[in-house]
Amino acid sequence: MSVRSTATIADVARQAGVSRAAVSKVIRNAYGVSDDMRRRVEAAITELGYRPSIAARAMRGSSYTLGIELPTLANNFFDTFVRGATSALAASPYQLIIAPAGPDHDNGPRAIQALADRNVDGILAVSPAVAPEWLEALGSSVPLVMIGRHDASDHYDTVVDDDLLGARLATEHLLGLGHRRIAHVTLTPEAESGLPQAPHALRTAGYRAAMERAGLAAQIVHVAPTEEATYRATLALLGADPSPTAIFAGHDELAMGALRAVAESGLTAAQCSVVGYDDTDIAAHPLISLTSVDQSAAEMGRVAVGLLLERIAGRGTPVHHVFSPSLVARASSAQCAGRH
Amino acid sequence: MSVRSTATIADVARQAGVSRAAVSKVIRNAYGVSDDMRRRVEAAITELGYRPSIAARAMRGSSYTLGIELPTLANNFFDTFVRGATSALAASPYQLIIAPAGPDHDNGPRAIQALADRNVDGILAVSPAVAPEWLEALGSSVPLVMIGRHDASDHYDTVVDDDLLGARLATEHLLGLGHRRIAHVTLTPEAESGLPQAPHALRTAGYRAAMERAGLAAQIVHVAPTEEATYRATLALLGADPSPTAIFAGHDELAMGALRAVAESGLTAAQCSVVGYDDTDIAAHPLISLTSVDQSAAEMGRVAVGLLLERIAGRGTPVHHVFSPSLVARASSAQCAGRH
DNA sequence: CTGAAAGCGCTTACAG
DNA sequence: CTGAAAGCGCTTACAG
Structure with missing residues (x-):
């Protein structure tokens, strides 16, 4: 395998005794090349260890690169998502690169912009707090698929799970187990720039609606x-009177904290159940066994890449793909036994 | 914030009434520009929302991009490492992009090559199973820092923790707790292409040496x-007679499996202790509380980026930086109580 | 089917 | 300090 070739398209052309245009056609699999010419060019490419310069290609046509912006790598959901995306790219000429946004709040747009600056052929991004207007402008100049947004966008596609439904599933699961005092621990609205269509805002709405339908009071705690x-926050909840017998956490990492507080308080799942969201790997681990809402991350990755490839191929009309989440029940939630 | 500007350096030059060379100097902070000219150029840049094309810049000079190849995103170690790397880049003009290698064995070199093809200014890579010769060739043409390799390389730098020492710390910790039958569960050698200098091979050697010094028999299980x-594998170990009273796992994910088997067998840490390696976030979680060897991932990321920037600045002599790991004792390891 | 020529958007010497 | 010109390595019409 060659490493970084010093050979250019001109070297290959000379070696093969053809024009540079001919070499270009061969490496792009364009038509209008005789078998004989193709053979000679390919031989020259092998002999010289020629690798096309992506930078040069990007200036004229495609960079053969798809960029994905992620807010963090720490979340297992993203790893699974990226694997799904990669698998959908296996037969394509595209290479996937990730731009991590970093901890700062404004780094989402910055990382997305960095990808656009690098002439990627398409962008996948997870950035709940960016303004739709900015995304519309971006989507007008480069194929764009946003993950986890419920926007009714014109110039980019969205892939999202039905957060309203997911929250309903979680809440009704707990209601079905006999729980009546169910608290919802979620992110502060500012974490999503206060957008009412943001995932956690919708989960909260779904929880609230399910509680109302059951004739129960909602109890929402922001963390x-x-x-x-x-x-x-969970310790505080458990110390109050009356205290909840169940906690629905906005995502699995929060649920892990709730789980810890429950365990330390010496309570069983029957006394205080916990449900998370995302069904990350850690939720499935037998020592944790956290009931959680699954978004089918890998499938989302595949679908998102599929949409992006369609846009690259020319589709201009927006597609909004909504996944139906499902609940995975585990040991952290159990029939309500009341307290004391 | 602009999105994808359609303006080129020529547009800016026209708008500012200067030459394109002048604009180039301003955006590169090169000297030889009058204050007046700089002001006019900057005004034009702002007005037109101009953003330099990275592809065009890459063809002539720098791509302002550093690439990092990772075998997976699932490992928490890498997330911490990347955060450390990013923090070291905050004040620099470089953008970090990640090329995930994917599950297949040969995807390491493939992803690294993809970065090289994209004219990144430097490469950071975690690829234990690539041949040193290939890396030497790559390092001869692009600044390269390899993570987790003990190679005595000429044309690239290495950043690695002292795996021999880390394994010794883990083993001696268990010996100090009174354990005598200590099993080591580790990866099959093929996972590292059988390289004796690979991290897990060295950890095994460190374990073996510590056991020998204590006059005890080593028991090594490949998984x-x-x-x-x-x-x-742990269930099988615990079912044997005699069975180990402690297990040293090659890394934390393996340790999680050992922990599960111990818990399911109804054994306490005093009856069968478990020690991992990497000190990932999950190890620190109170519900897990896994004793583990810490490699200071964030600091490794910072150091690795520092070395890469030095290479980019012109250093040609190799640097091999070795970190000293430390043991973080938690509840999963305890004074040996024997069995039955 | 094949190739000469223009041009993508920058940076780099080189004059002035 | 300033700018005209060449050139980086490709692809794209356009002729032949």
């Missing part, structure tokens, strides 16, 4: 997006 | 690199 913050 | 495989 910083960490295990630790949820741990402390 | 596939999954929680599940380690779970089953």
Whole structure:
């Protein structure tokens, strides 16, 4: 395998005794090349260890690169998503690159912009807090698929799970187990720029609606997006009177904090159940066994890449793909036994 | 914030009433520009929302991009590593992009090559199974820093933790707790292409040496690199007679499987302790509380980026940076109580 | 089917 | 300090 070839298209052309245009056609699999010419060019390419310069190609046509912006790598959901995306790209000429947004709030757009600056052929992004107008402008100049947004966009596609339904599934699961005092621990609205269509805002709405349908009072607690913050908030909840017999956490990492508080308080799942969201790998681990809402991350990755390839192929009309989440029940939720 | 500007350097030059060379100097912060000219150019850039084309810049000079190849995103170690790397880049003009290698064995070199093809200014890579010769060739044409390799390389730098020491710390920790029958569960050698200098091979050697010094017999079990495989292997170990009172796992994910088998067998840490390697976030979680060897991932990321920037700045002599790991003792390891 | 020529958007010497 | 010109390695019409 060659490493970084010093050979250019001109070298290959000379070696094969053809024009540079001919070499270009061969490497792009364009038509209008005789078998004989193709053979000679391919031989020259092998002999010289020629590799096309992506930078040069990007200036004229395609960069053969798809970029995906992620807010963090720490979330297992994204790993699964990326694997799904990669698998959908296996037979294509595209290479996937990831631009991590980093911790700062404004780094989402910055990382997305960095991808656009690099002439990627298409962008996949997870950025709940970016303004739709900015995305519309971006989508007008480069194929764009946003993950986890419920926007009714014109110039980009969206792939999202039905957060309203997911939250309903979680809440009704707990209601079905006999729980009546169910608290919802979620992110502060600012974490999503206060957008009412953002995933966690919708999950909260779904929870609230399910509680209302059951004739019960909703109890919503806002926390910083960490295990630790949820741990402390849950301890406070469990120390109150009356205290909840079940906690629906906005995502699995929060649920881990709730789980810890429950365990430390010496309570069983029957006394205080916990349900998360995302069904990350850790939720499935037998030592954790967290009931959670599954978004089928891998399938989302495949679908998102599919939409992006369609856009690259010329589709201009927006597609909004909504996945139906499902609940995976595990040991962290159990029939309500009441307290004391 | 602009999105994808259609303006080129020529547009800016026209708008500002200067030459394209002048604009180029301003955006590169090169000297030889009057204050007045700089002001006019900057005004034009803002007005037109101009953003330099990275592809065009890459053809002539720098792509302002650093690439990092990772075998997977699932490992928490890498997330921490990337955050460390990003923090070291904050003040620089470089953007970090990640090329995930994917599950297939040969995808490491493929992803690294994809970065080289894209004219990145430097490469960071985690690829234990690539041949040193290939890396030497690559390092001769692009600044390269390899993570987790003990190679005595000429044309690339290495950043690695002292796996021999880490394994010794883990083993001696268990010995100090009174354990005598300590099994080591690790990856099959093929997972590292059988390289004796590979991380897990060295950890095994470190374990073996510590056991020998204590006058004890080593017991080494090879598994596939999954929680599940380690779970089953540990169950088998615990069912044997005599069975180990402690297990040192090659990394934390394996340790999670061992932990599960121990818990399911109804054994306490005093009856069968477990120690992992990497000190991932999950190890620290109170519901898991896994004793583990810490490699200071974030610091490794910072150091690796530092070395890469030095290479980009012109250093040609190789640097091999070795980190000293430390043991983080938690509840999964305890004073040996024997069995039955 | 094949190739000469123009041009993508920058940076780099080189004059002035 | 400033700018005209060449050139980086490709692809794209356009002739032949």
